Amino acid sequence: MDADHKSKGLDRMQKKSVSFIIPCYRSENTLGVVVDEIIDTMKDSGEYTYEIVLVNDGSPDNTWGVINEIAAKHSEIVTGINFAKNFGQHAALMAGLNASKGDYVVCLDDDGQTPAGEVFKLLNALRDGADAVYARYAHKQHNSFRNFGTAMNEWMAEVMLGKPKELFVSSYFGVRRFVVNEMIKYDSSFPYVIGLVLRTTSNVVNVDVNHRKREVGQSGYNLAKLFMLWINGFTAFSIKPLRLATMVGFLLSVAGFLFGIYTIILKFVYPYASNYKGYYALMSALVFIGGMILFMLGMVGEYVGRTYIAQNKNPQYVIRETTRDDKE
Template identity: 55%
Template sequence: MQKLSYVIPCYRSEHTLAGVVREVTDTMRTMPQYDYEIVLVNDCSPDGTLGTIRSLVAADPHVQGVDLARNFGQHAALMAGFHQCTGDIIICLDDDGQTPADEVGKLLEKIQAGYDVVYASYDNKRQAGWRNFGSWVNSKMTEIMLGKPPELVVNSYFAARRFVMDEMIRYEHCYPYVIGLVLRTTKNICNVSVHHRAREEGRSGYTLGKLLGLWMNGFTSFSVKPLRIATYFGTLSAVAGFFYIIYIIISHFTRHTAPLGWASTTALLLLLGGIILIVLGLIGEYVGRIYMCANNAPQYVAREYLHHEEASR
């Protein structure tokens, strides 16, 4: 009998998490061919999420929890859950009820058909317009930076085989990016269409700033293409500057006067200075990450591991 491991990162889900776990439990009753476990990772949520996790762990032997010492972010919380799960197939979903746990059979069918990873694709995303735009930008950037196939949709609801997770948890650095880890492990990935629900309550914990930080994390942790792009920009600027110098020299001898263009010269200096600062900032981002990894900054820190036997005493 194969075992499924559900990994759910939890943040501000005090009132929604019980419903998600209940849906997983009800779904698994219709799939007796599988054993299962549910790993709930509290990403230092400021509300009563930890208390909800404790009660769920105490009530069901299939549920276990991990309490992180501070907020490390969704991807680090997922990695904490991956280290605890023991299933043959690992399924990741959200804690807000938007990802339909009752449609997990669609993902499992594709896994059984031979795929290594199966991502859900949503027929109609029920989220703010700027989040949809952010998802589109993220998709395009992962195509360019990480080599994601254009037709592949990636998000937080997916299923993966055990060997994929075993390879992913070998990554021990402090800036995990789950999509990058998946894409560097296997290309045998597909999509399956599921329904995307409206958020039951509250709002997404991802602000624009957090999304930008997540993108920067993914691109600088798993690709050197930003540095190559910076090199290309620098080369093009140098070539343009060289031809502009030639133009000035020719103009001087043919028109017997140097071009007046103070405004254009100032604009050019500002442009080149901006490019230089961007490149330096990008290099600094890479150097900073190397420094943090060299100092063994933790990927996550677990304050407590919650198990049914202990919680039910």
Template identity: 55%
Template sequence: MEDCMRKLVSIVIPCYRSAEMIGGVVADINREMEKLQEKYRWEIILVNDCSPDNTFDVIRELCREYTNICGVNLARNFGQHAALMAGFHQVKGDILVCMDDDGQTPAFAIKDLLQGLEEGSDVVYAKYEHKHHNAFRNFGSRVNDLMLKFMLGKPADLYVSSFFAARRFIVDEMLRYQNAYPYVIGLVLRATRNIKNVTVEHQDRKAGESGYTLSKLLGLWFNGFTAFSEKPLRVATMIGTGCAFLGFLYGLYTIIKKLVNPMVPIGFSSLMSALMFIGGMLMLMVGLVGEYIGRMYICMNNAPQYVVREIVGEEEGEMDTDQKEETVQKKQEKPQEQ
């Protein structure tokens, strides 16, 4: 009866090149969640996004060591948001918590996110006062924030990050999205606006380097504004209208100039400049429309969000949660006894 009164927290972590870090992250989570075990039960879902190192081997060992862990191995690299969606399909809890695999999202802050949900919010995002990222990642975060404000209507005072907690109905709403280009932030914003921030200390990366490259960040931005907003097409229309208006004004200027001074030669360079400008804008607009059409074509062909190669820890996942927590505690106490 007591077990039924406690809410189950499902912690989803997408993993990439994290063989050296993920063990410490899991240990931190179990240690911090044990402090909250009077109110919460917990499970951890680790999704390996086809890491080139031995990350899934480490996940497999963690599933053997802790009975509250489920490991998902994707067949190829689908990206962070697709990996999150793969983890969401394994979630059994009343509350979802998403974290990074690098240790920069501190496990001790989970209680603050859960407190925010208890106060009535549907989603609670961690807000970092000072991010311990390099200049490239910080620049990418600022661009992503501007894109979210303009394209998806994110409130200006809302800070979004990869460390957040959400209620079960938000998870169910996100799982309704079946297209090939998931974008978790867009799915959250279209489900609810009852979102708050909790200030969290951003920690140094435990080991390794970030897997985000410029091409991956550009792909993420394209995915965000083409999957959940029609504003780029409206911007394209406005730019096309503006170019046509400027061309009309330039034509009037050329005619008036010729009438006032018939000796003025018609400039070849100005004509070519105008043609290059208008032609470039037209190609840009056609490319943008083609991006939308291409994504529609891929979705119509039922391209998968992700492909699961293997799932480990399912058998243990069927155990009673009290048994899970007891096993976790024994595993952590064993080194002390020795």
């Protein structure tokens, strides 16, 4: 019994390891500051060891050159991964998750808006039993366009992915190793990290952190990229859009049938009434129903297309090189 008790005590004394994952795009002027903040925050921590994984998502600027400089300066803790082209933030996160080794994994942005100095709020939540933890911001320092995109993303996650209404999701989050191990089993061409977390565990909490104003550059998300992110989110992990299309189609069919009966009755009651109003009503109905049919076919086509691409083994990402290549 004493030996067992002593063994458990030693396990508690063992340091936990933390992997920081940063997707990088057009961040040559901000990335160094983010890495320095992580190092300054973690250097006095006797409770954790850590590593930093920087994933260059096909940046057209000198981001990869900066990553190489950082990795050379901090070779013992920093690993750089360079994509062959731009695959998107969620693909970069998946590459980082696959490369990570930590007991806890923390993902944050490359622009400095997600404060690495407050990472212990996330780590404490994981240590206290949460499987996943998301940073929640009282005041977001994004522009109105990005705030709208975030609101739409929240709504989509609630309706399509079953996210609890009170849970706020963001790009600054931490997860336990077993969650990471489950997430990286997903090898489809269209990863969506929030969906992977939510389908793995329901033990997800929020912690409040500050959100900084962007000092350099602008967000890499435009309207087209946000739209594709929403599409990817609700088609990758939910068939609710197809069920919605089925329901709408059924209701339109019932409405069309009832309208047909109404038209027949109207013709008998008012046989000499003008047909012009009926013509306009008919055309409106045809245009509306035709548009809904095309929309539903497009939704079905999106699922079929994704299945086709997945069967062709379209990769989540392609790694051109890493900073570890020169050391092997």
